[in-house]
Amino acid sequence: MRLAGGSILFSSVGMLSAGVQAASGNYEAMVLSCIDPRFQDLVNKQQASDGLSGKYSAFTIAGASIGVVAPAFKDWQKAFWDNLGTSIQLHNIKKVIVVNHRDCGAAKIAYGEAKVANPAIETETHKEALLEFRRQLKERFPAMDSKLGLMALDGKLELFS
16 A cells, blocks of 8 residues: 555656646747636637637736736735746746736726726726836846737727737
């Protein structure tokens, strides 16, 4: 029995090592999106329609870019940037795809109700956060490309340059 248990443990360790090696490689992107359950499937469907199924790593945090750049969430920011550095190292990603979304509770927490009071103001608030994300990305990882978007409740994605 003791020998069998050791064999199982050895096999599991071997499989873990193989899994770590298999996790490295060349992938297209990291997708940064929000924790909001209403958008998990929509974001995945968007990536699939863009031909990225199985070709990206993911980081999910409240507010997406807002969680990375807003002063209200400053304690979270190091975790994202460190994770991105790891994804670059392990996955050789070429860009970060950021998907913010409308009716975002994190935007209200970070910037206040007035900054999401109507669709035009809400769009501008997200655009500012997305562009600030891009600025910080270029500062930290100058060669990294980005794609920035704001997703509506129906899954329609508005892109910003």
